[in-house]
Amino acid sequence: MLTQESNLAGKEGIIRCIFLSEFHATAGSKITCQSPQNFISKHAFDLINAYILPKRELERQVLTVNTLGIKIVGYPVKIDHEKYARNAFYFNICFVCDHYCRSVQYEPIVKKLCEFLIMMEMQYSFLSNDEYRPRIQKMLNKIISDLNESKVCTITEEETSIHLKILKITDDPPEVFDHQVPVLKREFENMSLSECDLTTQQVLPFINGLHHVGKISMLADVENALVKSCIQNLVYYNFVELLPLFKYSNVYMCTRNLQKLARNQDFAQECLSYVALKNDQPIPTIYNVFQIYSQMTHGVNLKTLCIRLSPRQNNINERKLVDYGLKHSLIRCINKYPIFTGSIPNARQKMYNGMNHFDEICCATGLSTIKLEELIDADTNVTILMK
Template sequence: MIINGAASAMGSPLDSNDEKGQEGPIRCIFFSEFHHIAGPKITCQVPDNYILKDIFDNVSVYIIPKAQLQRSTITVTLKDFKILGFPVRIDNKKYARNAFYFNLCFVCDAEARTVHYEPVVKKMSDFLIAMEIENCFLSASEDKTRLSAMLKQVMHDLNMHKMCTLTEGTMTSHLKVVKLAPEPKPVLDHQVPIFLEGREAFRSDHWDLTTQQVLPYINGFNHVARIAAEADVENNLVKSCVQNLIYYGVVSLIPIFQYSNVYAATPKLKKLAEDTQLQEKCILYTSKTARQPAYLRDIYRMYASMTHGNSMRDLCQRLNPQTLRINERRLVQFGLIEELIRRVYKYPIHLPGTVSEEGHSNSIYKYFTGTYSLDEICCSTGQSVAQIEDIVERDSNVVMLWK
């Protein structure tokens, strides 16, 4: 059994396997309260008897917890279930022991992700508190028929529509499950942020001042280190801004564009031959002008010609995209965003057991481990691709890995 509470010594309310789990349906919703004689008990649940008494008794100390965990998100993971609750207490002398304790809980599969339900559980608990204060909705009667109907509605609507509207007397509450994106990977200096939608659709005034300062330098070609230098913003702050924009689906990351780059078509390229909407989007994005758009066959031929043996320079010399009305830089951008193509990176490796005379005096050799791409090395050292390739070519103890 795993128990996590936002205010507990165990740290984060996020379950240990919650980040890895998949979103799943709500299997049960139950209402538990503290009876001044019987102690913690379930007084209403849908469907009936989903959580059996013996199971509840084993975890009741976490469902109706000590005072320090009141108004904290509590997640209890059992073998078959994961129980998410938000225990609360209403202080009033009219109640036995001068307080009314309850917890509204969602039950999901043990391996399911539940973090996206946390705001919903809290908001519904606050709604129940308001109704209890106004007309003793929860405590006045043993009959929980109205509460049961409410729980059924919530479970059905959230599972089917991800939203639910509750109305009781003069009070209304709107519940909505917000889909949470996974935490983006760390942003690196050599990566290039690019808008997923046109810049004109982006409202910069909705963002913090640092992000607003960075935004003008995001053009699909500037890498993070260059953006930091040109915007005069500390490098780590730029990375945080870009990571935040990725989380909200505003930008994506692509590799630096250079004519020496090598790209390879992916299996997703066949989608371009079948999906008419993708075709229209591609033609609009990659054509030099909208007045005279490029032909899809020429665009497709350029993508299909991208292989391990051809650099972008070779491809342009052979197919001449300018005469085909294709903007080759935007062609690459679109292909990377839609995953029609992928970048083939070069990784220099200094062979183990060999000694290079230049390696003793050139600190760049510390990057020749096979874990740093040329893009990363260029950003870290300030040297050009041509300079690094020249070092590799002159040293027989250094080889280039393509992947």
């Protein structure tokens, strides 16, 4: 039976506590303020204070401590000045969450908040003057409440304000393969090359929705691994999305998301404008677009559909129709996976393992799809799986 911890492991959790710690000249390390009160006991703090106010080598670095069933994210600071006892003031502002939850989204907030408090301390002795303690407590209460409730918080002290926001940390982008086709998202189609690194400047002109990654590497004269890394970076920042290689021999299948075309008028209008073949002609009708999508199924390739339904006579660009359908999951591509059933495979047949589909094999071997199909049709030791 799954526990709450296993269900939430690695996911974002709420902030359980925020506390301010400082090093007192006579009392040593202690918690000055925390919200909620007494969440971190004195006994628990005594066990971990060496990591809250650590040695100088770890100052002004985001540190995460996972112990005692909690995870603590802090940014230890030392301010050197002769006005302090021992000529220095040590403090740390820490966020506490459950030990099984992801905490990376709090790291920039903790650092920003500490930098703000450094400035407030240097100008107003905001941390070291006991008169400000009620205001600090009120500030911590507001931060934990606002961030947990709305993920944003604005703090104003004296004449200074600070805006805190929990940003969504996206997952790592998927691995990029040679056979995939990168497509620039519409809002970034006119991206300025001057704002990009050198590799991206070489690669970007060849991202046209037609060339697969392997071909882009060849055309740009850039090492394949660098091109993949570049495109993966563009995918991460949501500039680019990856689509299957467009071929008239491809088989597509509509999904349940197709009903969105009938139910969402704005979405349908966007689709019709996108798939139009010529802008100086009336835009396609939803009936014609829906008709093509709905007839995409096993055993029917795109070429057959185009012959049967003549999309261009209805001002429909079949390439854009497929692109739009894949981008919005209205359709999915059905791939062919060859499986070698003989005894001793040659170099090419070793790729027929049921894991590599036609596009992958073509990119790896340099064969065209037609040539590969001819070789497989003539090979009695190969079975095709479509999925």
